[in-house]
Amino acid sequence: TGREAGAAPQVRVEIRDTGVGMTEAVRSRCLEPFFTTKGERGTGLGLAMVYGMVQRHSAELEIESELGAGTTMRVIFPTAWLRDAQQPAPRVRAPRRLRILLVDDDPLLLKSLQDVLESDGHSVLAVDGGQRGIDEFLTARKRAEGFEAVITDLGMPNVDGRTVAAAVKSAAPGTPVVLLTGWGQRMRGEGELPDHVDRVLSKPPRLPELRAALEELVARGSRTH
Known part of the structure; x- marks a missing residue:
């Protein structure tokens, strides 16, 4: 000090x-x-x-x-x-158990976010890289085991988060996509929301913000069906 x-x-x-x-x-x-x-x-x-x-x-x-x-x-x-x-943050929980696809090329972030989301009661498939994320999403759709939300990193080699979001929305327009990025605060401040993305959060995300985003976006999607 x-x-x-x-x-x-x-x-x-x-x-x-x-x-x-x-x-x-x-x-x-x-x-x-x-x-x-x-x-x-x-x-x-x-x-x-x-x-x-x-x-x-x-x-x-x-x-x-x-x-x-x-x-x-x-x-x-x-x-x-x-x-x-030191003040405890309010804990916002999603209204129900969700099936979530988590896409990133950082194994430490993948594991930590998967652990947190699973502790909240969600079923999480964590995959390494954008192309594998797209493949897993489309395969799950064919099996009628679709995901209720997708969380993807922006900056990944070869296939980035924007490409993942576009593929998700092309196959299932109603699936919420949350984009994680190291400069998410700046993007939100400038009102910059990439195409096919429902919410931008800073990376690593603040857990109350992530929980609130999932709750809001999934509830919004349910009302439109």
Whole structure:
């Protein structure tokens, strides 16, 4: 914790390494979505997602780096945020057990979201990648075992979330599609809703927001049938 003269109390989390570091040109762009120095191995989304999460918590992110000397990342939280975080968030549960298709290329997020949704009583099929998500959705439709909601990541290689959403709506226009993205807050603020998508949420999503979105979208779909 710390406080500069005249400033409100803060909590600072600092992570430092002794790796290769970054040039100033790279450091100045490292938070930009899709900017990467890893070639085809990188998506350019990792730090952009981190920055989005930091902003959603009203925190600041500072990055200091020197080529050949390592990098220091510092997250600065206002203590008011910590007080708010101690207040339990209202738990919103979906009105009934849903069959949900979860599509992402991040195995950690897939597992964590699947566990949470299943603990809420839902039946969840978690699949790796956009093309497999489309294949599983269409196969389930043929077996008359369709999904009542689809949650998909936006930034996936080869077949992204927009393509998944388009395929879902083409086969089953009434199926709600929730799109997860590291810059979801900005997209919502600018009123940017991609075609074939019913709701955009930040990645990783806040669980009360995800639960509320599922409840609202599924209920809306039920009223239109």
